Amino acid sequence: MVNVDTARFLQDLYELRKIGAFKTGAHRPTYSQQDMESRRWLKTKMEEAGLEATIDGIGNVFGRHKGAGPHVLAGSHIETQNEAGWLDGALGVVSALHLARAGLPVDVCAFADEEGHFSGGFIGSRSIIGDFSEADMDASTNRYDGTPLRTALTAAGLEGIPRLQIDPARYKGFFEMHIEQGTQLENAGLQIGVVTGIVAIWQWQLRIAGQQDHAGGTTMAERRDAGLTAVRLLAAIDADFPRICGERSTWTTGNIELSPGAASIIPGRAEVLFQFRDVSMLKLQEMEAALRRLVQESNRRERCHTELIEVHKATPALCDPGTMRALEGAAEALAPGKWQSMPSGAGHDAQNIAKVLPVSMLFVPSIGGISHHWAENTRDEDLEMGMRVLAEGVERYLAGSN
Template sequence: MPGINGRFDGKRVLADLNALRAIGAYKTGVHKPTFSEPHLRSLGWLASRLPDADLVATIDGIGNVLGSSAKAGPKLLAGSHLESQNHAGWLDGPLGVVYALEAARVINGDPGINGAVEVAAWCDEEGHFGSFLGSRSYAGAVTEADIDAARDRSSGRTMREALRDAGFAGRPRLTAEAGRHIGYLEAHIEQGDTLEASRLKIGVVTSIVGIWQYRISFIGEQNHAGTTRMAVRKDAGLALARFCVAIDDSFPALCGPRTVWTTGRITLDPGAPSIIPGGAEMLFQIRDDNPEVIARLEAQLHRMADEATAQG
């Protein structure tokens, strides 16, 4: 889209970001779980501003906000999301939405440009109810049964209830129109330190990692912590801890340059200070953009599990 004559307004961008930051503000960040009151207010805020970019605003039946243009020519879809993780940063999501909004204001309002920017804010990208339900719905990959089954991971509230309470029940879910867009662009704040450590201001995504998640369970023998000798204990929690250390010892020789792994949750059963855990469970995750690397690491996990089982 060459020949842009309008001017991007940095102050306007910051004002928009700060307006969204004020909705659901929590300490230095925000708290906007999907379909919470702050999230819904944020959706309304965006819908009210899309006409300023010559876009028609629609909030569809799954909570996506779409700004569509009647302008002739090629169209680029851009955006991100407006809900947040619990007690999270204020730029994760809104940065991409506001950048898209500003680009639409400038490009759509220039009669000398053949084409337009359309804006999207996908619902539930942070996975409170499922896995990318809003964007997957737009791609035609979410069924009504998927929505029936979706539950809020924190409260157990059904997605149907949330959609009803938000006033979105019964609305059609919008899906991508074949050939309408020349591409999709999403700006995002860096969530690591690669750019900062390299003293770079911007980067371009070259690949998207896959995420493999595992639930690893350990079965020991629950017993009294004060009377059971150390030599005869079958402590499931200790077995789990050793497994975590073994992962960190063995994975570096098998991983790739971009591999990361995380033990995100550990639970002990019964979880009392005076009882030797009879059961333990860890939720473990591996991320990499190379399936061959993942296959090596998964095979190592299975070898380690077999060895742990054989040792009793």
């Protein structure tokens, strides 16, 4: 059994937490001074672990194992959401580093901007599989302040540095450890989740056109109230989706905007952000069909027309049965009865790597399910258990006993 120094693993996580510390969390927006400091910190750590380390032209920090294969790739991201948690991303990167430190033939990568500070999405893991073109780079801007990606890269000292691409032939698979960002494990009293797949998000906008009018002068019978059509349609979705959804499907109305949004004015326009997620392509297609039927029915009954706009439709990334078996075996060996299989409701870099390699993910519990907030946390013993199960799983996978 591979030997991991879990104390040193925790110590490295604590050290990284200090870079851009914010309350008990961290603030390291992509390409910020703090973020670049953390990337240089990681490069040094990789070198100490005997890896050949580089920071590439998109900010990916890559540590290449110098020895013979078969290799696996492991990692996650190192930047954070604004004023967010210390483990989201960092856990996957530091655990990957400690796989290498424990002597496993592992290349380690921190993929740039998983958190999406720049438009395009997952630009680091897309770049490394050759799915982020120069034109994509030209088009990408910071979603908070509009800074072009190229300007930010120049300011971070990354201009002109080549971007790395991985050779899938080098790897047997990819591993990413991450916090759960939910309460499934905690509520069930478990320590480990072996991820079956990463759900795809199908994001929609509902745009409803009514007639803006004075709320006093316009009788109920005359109105074309866009807000009310939105409410009735969303209530219909709420009533109907449970009939067609899967066991772990989710659907969410994140925003409703009524225009002009004043107390005494009948809304002339409503815009709704609606999404659903599932790990099954078939289920996603069924939910789309249900949504289209509901919008069609709304347009038959209502005075205000609803336009259904597709914002984006991703493909679910299924985890590889072989990597899953290795992790399940490791979990049962080290934490018997304290683990479960589960889908990931959130997106991760692994979903891009899955396009070229077998991937797997391991979850550890999030205290109270808190995520994308500085209060995010996980118990030390769960972090250590995750590290040990990951190392054992990678060793089993490389040994081919799966």
